[in-house]
Amino acid sequence: xxxxxxxxxxxxxxxxxxxxxxxxxxxxxxxxxxxxxxxxxxxxxxxxxxxxxxxxxxxxxxxxxxxxxxxxxxxxxxxxxxxxxxxxxxxxxxxxxxxxxxxxxxxxxxxxxxxxxxxxxxxxxxxxxxxxxxx
Amino acid sequence: xxxxxxxxxxxxxxxxxxxxxxxxxxxxxxxxxxxxxxxxxxxxxxxxxxxxxxxxxxxxxxxxxxxxxxxxxxxxxxxxxxxxxxxxxxxxxxxxxxxxxxxxxxxxxxxxxxxxxxxxxxxxxxxxxxxxxxxxxxxxxxxxxxxxxxxxxxxxxxxxxxxxxxxxxxxxxxxxxxxxxxxxxxxxxxxxxxxxxxxxxxxxxxxxxxxxxxxxxxxxxxxxxxxxxxxxxxxxxxxxxxxxxxxxxxxxxxxxxxxxxxxxxxxxxxxxxxxxxxxxxxxxxxxxxxxxxxxxxxxxxxxxxxxxxxxxxxxxxxxxxxxxxxxxxxxxxxxxxxxxxxxxxxxxxxxxxxxxxxxxxxxxxxxxxxxxxxxxxxx
Ligand SMILES: [Zn+2]
Numbered sequence: 107x108x109x110x111x112x113x114x115x116x117x118x119x120x121x122x123x124x125x126x127x128x129x130x131x132x133x134x135x136x137x138x139x140x141x142x143x144x145x146x147x148x149x150x151x152x153x154x155x156x157x158x159x160x161x162x163x164x165x166x167x168x169x170x171x172x173x174x175x176x177x178x179x180x181x182x183x184x185x186x187x188x189x190x191x192x193x194x195x196x197x198x199x200x201x202x203x204x205x206x207x208x209x210x211x212x213x214x215x216x217x218x219x220x221x222x223x224x225x226x227x228x229x230x231x232x233x234x235x236x237x238x239x240x241x
Numbered sequence: 242x243x244x245x246x247x248x249x250x251x252x253x254x255x256x257x258x259x260x261x262x263x264x265x266x267x268x269x270x271x272x273x274x275x276x277x278x279x280x281x282x283x284x285x286x287x288x289x290x291x292x293x294x295x296x297x298x299x300x301x302x303x304x305x306x307x308x309x310x311x312x313x314x315x316x317x318x319x320x321x322x323x324x325x326x327x328x329x330x331x332x333x334x335x336x337x338x339x340x341x342x343x344x345x346x347x348x349x350x351x352x353x354x355x356x357x358x359x360x361x362x363x364x365x366x367x368x369x370x371x372x373x374x375x376x377x378x379x380x381x382x383x384x385x386x387x388x389x390x391x392x393x394x395x396x397x398x399x400x401x402x403x404x405x406x407x408x409x410x411x412x413x414x415x416x417x418x419x420x421x422x423x424x425x426x427x428x429x430x431x432x433x434x435x436x437x438x439x440x441x442x443x444x445x446x447x448x449x450x451x452x453x454x455x456x457x458x459x460x461x462x463x464x465x466x467x468x469x470x471x472x473x474x475x476x477x478x479x480x481x482x483x484x485x486x487x488x489x490x491x492x493x494x495x496x497x498x499x500x501x502x503x504x505x506x507x508x509x510x511x512x513x514x515x516x517x518x519x520x521x522x523x524x525x526x527x528x529x530x531x532x533x534x535x536x537x538x539x540x541x542x543x544x545x546x547x548x549x550x551x552x553x554x555x556x557x558x559x560x561x562x563x564x565x566x567x568x569x570x571x572x573x574x575x576x577x578x579x580x581x582x583x584x585x586x587x588x589x590x591x592x593x594x595x596x597x598x599x600x601x602x603x604x605x606x607x608x609x610x611x612x613x614x615x616x617x618x619x620x
Contacts, residue, residue, distance in 0.1 A: 140479050142369055148477050169390070169484060171382030172435035173374060180374045183435075188383060194480035198370045198606075211390045222374060233373060 124160060125219045128234055130195065131156040139193045163217040164239045165191035170201060170209050179223040179231070189215045189236050201236045214239035243500070244339030246456035248467040250618065251345075252281025253575035255450035258563045259417040262447075266298050266353035269449035270306040274349060277451035282459060285310065289343035291317045292334040294326035294350045295567035297357065306349060324514065324602025325472070326350065327450070327570030328614025334454050335470045335616075345455040350571030354445040370606045377604055378442055381517035382434040385441075387484040388519055391534070396436050398537040400427035402518035403440050403560055405546050410557025412587030415572075417446050417563040427518075441518040446563025450571035452578070465581045468595070469497035469617035475608030482609065489613040490527040490601050497597075497615040498529075505529030508551060508617075509593035510580055512573040514601045515558040521545075524599060525553065528615075547590055555580065555588045566602075570614055573598040577618045595619040 130141035134157055136150040141161055146153050170187030173180070185204035190196050200222050201209065216239045221230035254276030256269045270293075278285060291312070293303030303317040322329040327350030334346040385399060404424055410416035422440060430440040458464050473493035498504055505528060513528065515521035522536035530551050531539040539545055545553040556562055556576045559569060577596040579585040596618050603611020 138479065148479070168481070169383035169387040171379040171386070171437070173376055173379045174432040174434060175378070176374060176376055184374060186374055186379055186383075188484075190481050196480055196482065198375055199373050211387075231372075 126217050127160040127162045128191070128197065128217060130159050130161040132159040139195050141195055141197055161191055161193065161195055163191060164214040165189040165197075165236070167209060167211060167213040167215050167236075168196070169211065170204075172204070179225060181224070185209065187236065199234055199236050201238070203237055207238060209238070243336065244341065246339050246341055248335045248338045248454055248456065248470075249458045249464045250452055250467060250574065250578050251455050251459050251464040252277045252279075252283065252453040253451065253578045254280055255415055255568070255572045255575050256448050257415045258446045258448035258565060258568070258572070260355040260447060262355045264353070264447065266295065266302070266351045266447070266449065267305050267309070269353070269447060270349050270351040270451070271310055273449040273451035274306065274310060274312075274347065277347070277453055281453040282461065283345070283453060285312050287345050288312060288315060288347045288453075289345055290315050290334070290337055291347040291349065292320060292330040293317065294320045294322070294328070294330035294570060295352055296321055296323060296326055298351060298353065298567065302351065303349065306351065322472070322603070322612040324516065324564070324566055325570055325600040325612040325614045326567040327572070328598070328600040328616065329472055329570070329612065331452065331454070331570060331574055331616060332470045332472045332614055335467050338454050338456050341456070344457055345453060348452040348454060348571055349449065350568040351449040352565035352567045353447045354565055355447050368606050376434060378434040378437045378517070380604060381442070381519055382437040384484045384523065385436055385517070385519040388523065391485055392537070394537045396428065397424050398541060399518050399522060400424045400441065401540055402515060402521045403427045405540065406515065406554050406558045406560045409547060409555050409588055410561035413556050413562070414587065416557040416561045417444060418557070418561045437517065443516050443559035443564040446565045448563065448565040448568045448572065450568050450575050452571055452574055463582050465578055465618045465620050467616065468501035468503065468619050469615065471497040471500065471615045473613045475605070475610050475612070477607045479607060485523055487523055487527050487601065487609050489609045490524060490599065490615075493613045493615040494528045494599070497617050501617045503595065503617060507595050508597045509595050510552045510555060510590045511597040511599065512556060512558065512576050513553055513599045514569075515554055515560050516564060516602060518560065521553060521558065528597065528599060547588065552590045555585065555590050557588075570598070570600040573600065574616060574618070577616070581618060581620045
């Protein structure tokens with residue numbers, strides 16, 4: 107393992123290659139998956155045994171909130187929610203198209219990417235987001 | 242408890258909680274320290290160590306408080322553990338007294354939030370959930386929704402927490418919000434993070450509180466015993482987490498009950514961390530005052546009101562007192578001292594012998610909460 111890798115617990119995220127998946131990692135020792143990527147496995151303690159893996163949707167919405175007061179970089183109102191992705195990976199993200207249909211626990215959510223905030227320098231913060239899956 | 246010595250809380254005081262922009266955290270804390278010393282009937286030189294909890298007060302907060310009181314030269318420990326900073330300071334002071342390192346120690350909790358601007362407090366930066374737009378009220382909103390989904394409850398039922406605590410706070414001169422309110426008013430207040438409205442969230446506040454803990458009880462009988470004292474920290478998990486099951490509070494409560502040789506049925510009153518209305522309901526269950534899913538029914542039956550089976554937050558709690566982070570845990574313990582010695586003027590729980598104080602908080606990705614403290618006290 108490189109000296110550089112040993113000095114950080116969290117790997118730098120790669121450029122997202124696919125818009126419908128998250129760039130996560132999987133422990134080569136115990137199989138636990140993580141997002142964001144990391145180098146130390148919190149389950150088995152392995153260090154540097156992670157392999158890149160695409161974490162794909164759809165996941166299931168666990169709970170959500172419609173945020174009406176937020177830091178200025180975010181445009182209110184917007185929805186955030188916890189989505190449980192296959193392989194027991196829970197991720198919090200913004201939900202786009204939240205106002206087109208009522209959001210419900212258990213609803214299928216797909217992964218997408220979209221701007222979620224405007225940085226102080228005026229640039230857009232592009233991130234993964236969740237979108238209710240078409241039935 | 243642990244160690245060889247029984248720990249007693251022999252004096253306590255707090256400033257009124259509210260917006261005090263003309264004050265400093267140091268001045269608020271100094272007032273609380275002097276009043277706590279007077280309450281204990283002690284001179285300042287009786288203090289052998291000081292434990293000071295705060296979050297945003299910077300390096301050496303305790304030294305800045307105590308130097309102007311001529312109370313330097315003793316070891317001063319500054320503790321930061323988010324919303325549980327004050328409770329953590331109390332736990333460390335209890336440990337030092339129980340172990341016999343010192344006979345008498347001072348505990349201080351302090352925070353000045355009104356000079357930090359309005360709106361929800363900024364959470365720690367660099368957290369992947371914060372970067373996505375998570376706010377503290379949004380987290381409580383998701384907890385509320387998860388609870389209502391799981392147990393088929395109503396938001397009106399949750400709003401009753403604020404209504405009850407406002408009723409309690411009417412008799413607490415140190416509380417910030419003392420006007421009564423209705424369920425309709427709670428739900429019609431400013432939307433923060435649907436389904437959370439402003440009156441379901443605790444207000445920011447400035448304030449300070451101080452306690453004297455000692456292995457030597459005073460002759461006056463105005464003291465209480467510390468029966469259990471626990472700090473717990475959250476466990477990280479990447480996967481599914483039931484937001485209605487606060488594991489850190491459950492763990493801290495279990496350890497505190499074991500330490501005290503008591504169970505939830507022995508508790509006569511509690512001050513719990515109602516940073517949001519839903520939190521109090523979830524903590525009824527986590528602390529064992531009722532079974533899972535029975536929190537709203539316990540509240541609706543009036544069991545957690547003063548005069549009920551297990552009064553919770555007779556002070557009005559964080560929802561009415563306000564939440565000056567580091568001060569809250571110490572203020573809860575001061576409330577316990579007053580309640581258990583019959584001095585909780587205006588919001589007394591009659592005949593209370595055992596009380597529980599619970600703090601938890603600190604939003605951090607992947608754990609239920611950053612830190613939680615539970616203290617059991619009795620007479
Ligand atoms: Zn592993």
